[in-house]
Amino acid sequence: MYQLSEVESNYRRLFKDFLRNSYINGLKLLLLHSPVHYAKALWLAFLAVIVVWTHIVIVNLTLEYIDQPTEIHMAPNLVHVSNSPFPAVGVCRSSMISKSLMHNYAAKIYLHQTQNGAAVGNGSRYSPLGLEVLADRLLLLSNFYLNADEEAPLDVAELGQLHWLLTSYYNGSEYSVHDILRELTPDCGDLVLRGIVYGTPVNTSQLFIKRATSSGVCCIFNYRRPSYSRYPGQRERDDAEMAALPQVVFESNSVLNGIQFVLQDTNQDDYTLSYFTNTAFRLLIFPQEDYASVQSNKHGEILVDHNTIVEIPVQPKFFDSSAAVRDVTPTVRRCYFPEEGRKLLNQSYYSLDECILLCRINSMLQHCGCASSPMAGTALNVSYCSLLDLPCLMKWRSVWYGFTEYPYVEQDEGAAEDASSMAQCPLCLPSCDGVNFEISSNVAPLRRSFNSSGYGHGLLKDLNNDRPLSIIKLFFKLRFAQSTQMDMVGDWIVLLNRFGGILSLMYGFSIISYIEIFYYLTGKWFVFYYRAWIKPRNDSNKIDSVTSSLHWNE
Structure with missing residues (x-):
């Protein structure tokens, strides 16, 4: 057997052979003599830092590719705004x-209570209510609306009595909170007085429809969503009303090629409860087929104060995806194509807001066993909440208010125990194809009329300021909109090119260098070990020939 020093010498010769013959730049300098102390150690440390840093970069690029193998490119061409659908516009009173x-x-x-007092009172523990008390009791229905910041004390006995009265009024059948609230709201003709579309006066009662929101x-x-009334007959009438609405096509930009509406609020003595502390109108801008609620925060909600003129430029942004993106799973590309979204929700329409809406309904069913009628926004066959379920809805409504608070449950004393049961909606993703809207606003004061006869000309002619007025103007901001296309440009070939560029730039590294290192650590070392320890000692020349050549000499 060889002495240990001879074996170490041969290992050293093997290592020097690798340094001498490797194609990796910088290794041969370790074989040269240097009069500077620790020069080789410093050079070796520098090479080690470069190697480690470049491989960290490569690992990060690989992880980014695994997480998102697509790159978004802005299309150089512009798209005319006539190709964009105009969003739906909802106008809501503060009361x-x-x-x-x-x-x-x-x-x-x-x-009904008076005429059927004896009949409906049999077995009832409630005493009849006066007219004024009954009217005030109806305000409890407003708690079905979504408002996370408002806290109203609830009396279970009052809820039970109103529930009993409404059930009796509807002949013992289940009453619809959704449709009752619609009945307690004035018609659109009392809110939107006049309108101009493309410079032509229009009948606003034929353009606006009344629908419940959260x-x-x-x-x-410009609403195109099927009715979500609780009653099938009412749904048919609502859908027929929507189908009869004239189609408004927006072909260009500027204020003159937009829409203008005059809003008039009710008198102060007709106010009951307000969504905000002020009396401003609320303007909702959202896609035509979505539920009228801003959940994903990608569109807009604007407050319109009384006696103001508000210009709202709308700028569409188109986006689409190439066929190559379809080969990537939705969780990786983070979007759904239309057919994928429709299949996910098992319905004919998909959007991010629609997915969040259905997820919110499922959360209500999970927490309270029913869904709030105004907040459901769909005609799905689900169990709807009555007044008896209102305490549960009030307890959890902060969970369902807004997109930012949606995935969480506030850890208060009453809800901490069930907090873990609320989960985020991981399946809700944006659409791969479609259009988004950027919303902005410009506000100017509205000059009051000088005399009681009202304004003398224009859109406000003959109107006065006895009731608060406001004007809204909506139009496309620019004639052309930019298009964004998502394409698969970050495939494995591009990733390989990046690897090669980084490695070759730093130290001339290549795939051959990996094979070379593997060869020296496996085949070359194995042959050396076999020749040195397994073969007879008297044939020492064979060891020398192995360590001096890059070939295995099999």
């Missing part, structure tokens, strides 16, 4: 319920 309509509705229930009943222009 959620009209006092006059509330008293009229309360009078109907009071009359925070109130609004009048909506």
Whole structure:
């Protein structure tokens, strides 16, 4: 057997052979003599830092590719805005319920209670209610609207009595909170007085339809969502009303090629409860087929103060994806194509807001066993909440308010125990194809009329300031919009090119260098070990021939 020093010498010769013959730049300098102390050690440390740093960069590039193998490129061509659908526009009063309509509705229930007092009172532990008390009790229905910041004390006995009265009024059948709230809100003709589309006066009562949202009943222009009333007959009438609406096509930009509407609020004595502390109109801007609520925060909600003129430029942004992106899973590309989204929701329409809406409904069913009618926004066959379920909805409503708070449950004393049951909606992703809108606004004061006869000309002619007025103007901001295309340009070939560029730039490294290192650590070392320890000692020349050559000499 060889002495240990001879074996170490041969290992050293093998290592020097690798340094001498390797194609990696910088290794041969370790064989040269240097009069500077520790020069080789410093050079070796520098090479080690470079090697480690470049491989960290390569690992990060690989992880980024695994996480997102696509790159987004802005299309150089511009798209005319006539190719973009104009969004739906919802106008909402600050007062959620009209006092006059509330008293009229309360009078109907009071009359029913009076005429059927003995019959409906059999077995009831509730005493009859007066007209004014009954009208005030109807304000409890406003708690079905979504408002995370408002806290109203609830009396279970009052809820039970109103629930019993409404059930009796509807002949023992299940009453619809959604449709009752719509009945307690004035018609759109009382809110939107006049309008101009493309410079031509229009009948606003033929353009706006009344629909419930998560925070109130609004009048909506350019709406194309099927009705979500609880009653099939009402849904048919609503859908027929929507189908009869004239199609408005926006062909260009500028204020003259947009829409203008005059809003008029109710008198102060008709106010009941307000969504905000002020009396401003709320303007919702969202896609035509979405539920009228800003959940994903990609569109806009604007407050329109009384006696103001608000210009709202709308700028569409188109986006689409190439066929190559379809080969990537939705969780990796982070979007759904239309057919994938429709299959996911098992319905004919998909959007991010729609997915969040259905997820919110499922969360309500999970927490309270029912869904709030105004917040459901769909005609799905689910169990809807009554007044008896209102305490549960109030307890959890901060969970369902807004997109930013949606995935979480506030850890208060009453909810901490069930907090873990609420989960985020990981399946809700944006669409791969479609259009988004950028919303901005310009506000100017509206000059008051000089005399009681009202304004003398223009859109406000003959109107006065007895009731608060506002004007909104919506139009496309620019004639052309930019298009964004997502394409698969970050495939494995591009990744390999990046690896090669980094390695060759730093120290001339290549795939051959990896094979070379593997060869020296396996085949070359194995042959050396076999020749040195397994073969007879008297044939020492064979060891020398192995360590001096790059070939295995099999």
